[in-house]
Amino acid sequence: MSKSTIYQIAEQVGVSPSTVSRALSGNGYCGKRTKMKIIEAAKALNYAPDQAAKMLKTRKTNKIIFAVPDICNPFYFDMINGINQVAEEYGYLLILIYTKHQLSEELKAIQNVKERVADGMIMVSFHFCEENIKAINELSSPVVLTNQFDSPGGGDRFDYVYVDTYAGTKQGTEHLIQQGIERIGFIGGSLSEQTGMQRYAGYRDALLEGGVPYADELVKESDYTEAGGYEVAKRLLSQPDRPQAIVAANDLMAIGVMHACEEAGLSVPLDMAIVGMDNLDISSRVYPKLTSVSLMQEEIGRQAAMILMYRLHGKAMERSAIKIVPSLVVRQSSIWRTGDTK
Amino acid sequence: MSKSTIYQIAEQVGVSPSTVSRALSGNGYCGKRTKMKIIEAAKALNYAPDQAAKMLKTRKTNKIIFAVPDICNPFYFDMINGINQVAEEYGYLLILIYTKHQLSEELKAIQNVKERVADGMIMVSFHFCEENIKAINELSSPVVLTNQFDSPGGGDRFDYVYVDTYAGTKQGTEHLIQQGIERIGFIGGSLSEQTGMQRYAGYRDALLEGGVPYADELVKESDYTEAGGYEVAKRLLSQPDRPQAIVAANDLMAIGVMHACEEAGLSVPLDMAIVGMDNLDISSRVYPKLTSVSLMQEEIGRQAAMILMYRLHGKAMERSAIKIVPSLVVRQSSIWRTGDTK
DNA sequence: GTAAAATGTGAAATCGATTGCAGAACGGAA
DNA sequence: TTCCGTTCTGCAATCGATTTCACATTTTAC
Numbered sequence: 001m002s003k004s005t006i007y008q009i010a011e012q013v014g015v016s017p018s019t020v021s022r023a024l025s026g027n028g029y030c031g032k033r034t035k036m037k038i039i040e041a042a043k044a045l046n047y048a049p050d051q052a053a054k055m056l057k058t059r060k061t062n063k064i065i066f067a068v069p070d071i072c073n074p075f076y077f078d079m080i081n082g083i084n085q086v087a088e089e090y091g092y093l094l095i096l097i098y099t100k101h102q103l104s105e106e107l108k109a110i111q112n113v114k115e116r117v118a119d120g121m122i123m124v125s126f127h128f129c130e131e132n133i134k135a136i137n138e139l140s141s142p143v144v145l146t147n148q149f150d151s152p153g154g155g156d157r158f159d160y161v162y163v164d165t166y167a168g169t170k171q172g173t174e175h176l177i178q179q180g181i182e183r184i185g186f187i188g189g190s191l192s193e194q195t196g197m198q199r200y201a202g203y204r205d206a207l208l209e210g211g212v213p214y215a216d217e218l219v220k221e222s223d224y225t226e227a228g229g230y231e232v233a234k235r236l237l238s239q240p241d242r243p244q245a246i247v248a249a250n251d252l253m254a255i256g257v258m259h260a261c262e263e264a265g266l267s268v269p270l271d272m273a274i275v276g277m278d279n280l281d282i283s284s285r286v287y288p289k290l291t292s293v294s295l296m297q298e299e300i301g302r303q304a305a306m307i308l309m310y311r312l313h314g315k316a317m318e319r320s321a322i323k324i325v326p327s328l329v330v331r332q333s334s335i336w337r338t339g340d341t342k
Numbered sequence: 343m344s345k346s347t348i349y350q351i352a353e354q355v356g357v358s359p360s361t362v363s364r365a366l367s368g369n370g371y372c373g374k375r376t377k378m379k380i381i382e383a384a385k386a387l388n389y390a391p392d393q394a395a396k397m398l399k400t401r402k403t404n405k406i407i408f409a410v411p412d413i414c415n416p417f418y419f420d421m422i423n424g425i426n427q428v429a430e431e432y433g434y435l436l437i438l439i440y441t442k443h444q445l446s447e448e449l450k451a452i453q454n455v456k457e458r459v460a461d462g463m464i465m466v467s468f469h470f471c472e473e474n475i476k477a478i479n480e481l482s483s484p485v486v487l488t489n490q491f492d493s494p495g496g497g498d499r500f501d502y503v504y505v506d507t508y509a510g511t512k513q514g515t516e517h518l519i520q521q522g523i524e525r526i527g528f529i530g531g532s533l534s535e536q537t538g539m540q541r542y543a544g545y546r547d548a549l550l551e552g553g554v555p556y557a558d559e560l561v562k563e564s565d566y567t568e569a570g571g572y573e574v575a576k577r578l579l580s581q582p583d584r585p586q587a588i589v590a591a592n593d594l595m596a597i598g599v600m601h602a603c604e605e606a607g608l609s610v611p612l613d614m615a616i617v618g619m620d621n622l623d624i625s626s627r628v629y630p631k632l633t634s635v636s637l638m639q640e641e642i643g644r645q646a647a648m649i650l651m652y653r654l655h656g657k658a659m660e661r662s663a664i665k666i667v668p669s670l671v672v673r674q675s676s677i678w679r680t681g682d683t684k
Numbered sequence: 685g686t687a688a689a690a691t692g693t694g695a696a697a698t699c700g701a702t703t704g705c706a707g708a709a710c711g712g713a714a
Numbered sequence: 715t716t717c718c719g720t721t722c723t724g725c726a727a728t729c730g731a732t733t734t735c736a737c738a739t740t741t742t743a744c
Contacts, residue, residue, distance in 0.1 A: 053730035
């Protein structure tokens with residue numbers, strides 16, 4: 001009942017193992033009658049090819065690794081999904097490695113590629129440093145990196161996919177400006193981090209380009225949590241000349257803002273229009289539904305996987321740094337004037 | 343710079359490949375001086391053991407497969423997380439296979455185990471039938487099955503982990519009864535499915551045992567979606583003697599109920615207490631926060647992985663069917679009388 | 685009908701590690 | 715010194731498939 005090998009099939013049918021291999025894999029010539037007999041015998045013997053042996057000989061694993069910092073973060077699920085779509089299409093299995101934001105774990109993931117556990121890897125990392133860049137550059141297998149910042153640099157040996165968060169907050173802010181709102185607040189993450197800075201810059205530039213006055217007191221830093229957004233929003237709302245709209249650097253903070261409004265008796269969106277970013281699952285479930293900038297996670301995953309597939313199939317390509325443009329998903333929370341709630 | 347083998351190291355150092363293997367893997371004797379030289383040479387040659395070769399010889403892959411119907415469903419992320427915790431602890435990598443609720447994909451996943459892509463598998467399936475049970479029983483590698491129903495039966499060759507959803511709705515209902523609420527409605531999924539029936543039965547039995555009258559008009563079937571819950575709730579709310587509380591068979595429907603209440607001008611929880619089930623991420627973010635029965639996804643994953651590890655390490659065990667008891671997470675939406683909103 | 689091309693098959697090498705066996709070198713005890 | 719036990723090392727087989735080469739057989743072409 002249990003496993004068997006091509007040798008046993010060969011013996012059974014009375015041919016050589018090589019013939020069995022050819023019959024079963026379809027590589028090379030094989031007579032029709034022999035082939036039939038071999039296939040039958042394989043079925044009878046409950047044969048299944050041993051992938052380890054196959055891998056050893058062919059130097060292909062048909063697996064790719066996705067190294068992700070944080071499995072618990074819903075942000076990455078969509079990425080996994082995007083990657084998996086492509087992987088499946090090309091006949092690859094997906095190995096998930098959870099790096100916990102730790103360099104040591106990232107290096108372990110890289111080591112796995114080096115040991116040929118998989119043919120290639122997609123990695124999300126927030127700390128590119130000499131050590132992991134060097135390790136990646138030494139690999140002979142392709143690696144695609146992604147995160148929400150812009151290019152890590154130093155990588156002549158890997159491709160890169162990233163989201164333009166600057167364009168994201170800019171879009172969100174423009175959407176508000178187009179409705180004629182003039183006092184627009186911003187709640188960001190830390191401005192000392194690159195990603196926080198970019199989101200802020202998008203907001204600021206949208207104001208400038210839109211000819212809307214920029215006011216320092218309408219900009220607050222927070223920590224990307226719901227509670228953080230709530231606290232900061234309370235301060236914004238109690239200001240003498242409170243904003244009419246708020247752009248939050250992520251959805252969790254935006255939801256915090258919504259709660260603060262509710263508590264202050266302000267109607268969203270009529271008294272206060274709100275735009276978030278990340279387009280979480282939750283965001284379409286809160287009331288009113290939250291307008292949010294989608295960071296296109298699934299698209300990132302798909303693009304990254306695509307590039308990896310191109311590399312794996314030897315297509316010649318420049319090293320690429322693909323910038324994904326986020327897209328604004330308009331829902332009730334930001335519809336201030338026009339009545340077309342969708 | 344690229345890959346090298348133990349043969350190259352052997353040549354470099356002037357010993358035999360077997361010695362190199364022993365030095366590097368630590369199996370068997372190896373002189374201290376030789377070992378040092380070998381390790382040095384390995385480093386110099388940028389050596390990494392080829393896992394395919396190792397797998398072929400040792401018959402171990404150090405990988406497990408998790409076959410899951412639906413990557414997009416947040417329900418499974420926590421399971422993945424639980425599984426991964428255990429897998430990592432034991433030095434296994436996790437391969438994710440997305441079966442899309444299709445039997446054919448499940449069979450492919452099983453085939454992967456048969457071909458020794460991984461040492462074992464955890465699978466979530468909603469349609470156990472002769473075909474996949476048979477395929478699993480023919481495997482020589484261990485498989486652990488899980489879903490939300492009770493035992494599939496027919497499996498002398500696999501272990502089983504499941505959640506007692508009956509106990510879940512029962513707990514939720516009892517929680518309401520204990521607060522003195524008497525007219526408690528129930529919104530379930532299809533009662534013709536096992537899982538729907540069990541959730542309903544838990545509700546019904548809680549009423550019976552709590553001495554609270556059961557009324558047919560307070561029980562509605564829906565489809566586990568937010569929109570479905572909303573629709574059905576509207577009907578419940580417009581009844582002459584509307585319920586004071588509602589138990590929903592999952593959180594999405596419960597959120598639909600909340601929206602219906604909001605629309606009808608009913609305060610949650612004062613006019614209407616609500617309990618959901620699944621304890622989604624969202625549920626703690628809606629307003630008011632939703633009381634929900636946690637189905638312990640992470641715990642299921644952890645338990646399933648544990649059992650798999652035991653099997654893989656040859657520990658003798660009875661075939662097990664582990665029942666996980668869900669736990670009620672009380673939040674504002676169900677606090678009717680006492681003032682201790684937490 | 686014969687040459688040329690296409691097809692079918694087997695022997696043997698190969699992928700890169702692990703491991704059982706046997707012999708060598710070493711140590712300490714008598 | 716002799717003997718025994720431990721430690722070290724090499725040889726060679728093995729895991730299970732793929733693939734090159736050579737040869738045998740068939741088919742096609744003219």
